[in-house]
Amino acid sequence: xxxxxxRSFGDGLAWxxxxxxxxxxxxxxxxxxxxxxxxxxxxxLTGPYHxxxxxxxxxxxxxxPTHGVAIAxxxxxxxxxxxxxxxxxxxxxxxxxxxxxxxARPKQFDVIDGKKKPxxxxxxxxxxxxxxxxxxxxxxPVALGxxxxxxxxxxxxxxxxxxxxxxx
Numbered sequence: 001x002x003x004x005x006x007r008s009f010g011d012g013l014a015w016x017x018x019x020x021x022x023x024x025x026x027x028x029x030x031x032x033x034x035x036x037x038x039x040x041x042x043x044x045l046t047g048p049y050h051x052x053x054x055x056x057x058x059x060x061x062x063x064x065p066t067h068g069v070a071i072a073x074x075x076x077x078x079x080x081x082x083x084x085x086x087x088x089x090x091x092x093x094x095x096x097x098x099x100x101x102x103x104a105r106p107k108q109f110d111v112i113d114g115k116k117k118p119x120x121x122x123x124x125x126x127x128x129x130x131x132x133x134x135x136x137x138x139x140x141p142v143a144l145g146x147x148x149x150x151x152x153x154x155x156x157x158x159x160x161x162x163x164x165x166x167x168x
Contacts, residue, residue: 008130008132010109010120011124011129012056012124012129012130013055013056013109013110013120014053014054014055014056014109015053015054015055015056015132016052016053017051017052017053017054017060019050019051019052022050022051022054022060023047023048023049023050023051024163025051025060025158025162025163026047026048026049026050026051026060026062026073027047027048027049028162028163028164029060029073029075029162030045030047030049030073030080032075032078033073033074033075033078033079033080034078034079034080035080035081035082036079036080036081037080037081037082037083039083039084040069040071040080040081040082040083040084041084044064044067044069044084045071045080046067047064047066048064048066049062049063049064049071049073050062050063050064050065051073054135055109055135056109056120056123056130056135056136057074057076057109057111057119057135057136057137058074058075058076058135058136058137058158058162059072059073059074059075059076059109060072060073060075067084067086068084068085068086068087068088068089068090069082069083069084069085069086070082070083070085075162076111076137076138076141076142076148077142077143078141078142078143111148112148113148113149113150114147114148114149115149119136119148119150119153120136122150123136123150123153126150127153127154127155128155130155133157133158133159134155134156134157134158135155135156135158135162136153136154136155136156137153137154137155137156137161137162138152138153139152139153139154140152
């Protein structure tokens, strides 16, 4: 991963990313995820998707100029949510998909544990600050029975975890 030319906000809760460095990460995660948005055609997930923001938990907010689709890839749960904005873009509203994320409150990027408590500040106190190439990852993924609890997280390198070493 890169040098961190793009910076974090909210003490590392979310990061603006270099899309060129994160497109391979998004591409590696797409086939692993289930689409949750009912109006998002899975055929539109052929990409490429360019991540422009990622959270401390590895979720990526992506844009596809090819399809006019904005998605969020959540590798912790292996979910994809999003919306097709192709009509809006065709009608001259190209910033529409980005606005909800930019206007979001920082707590919207946090993850809530099984006790209904936000995790980010507690993880930061326990494990320290993230770098541009790390995130707070579950030691056992939810898909394999991992629980979203403080003790089950650690600072994890993106390369090798979200992006296998032989890709990108």
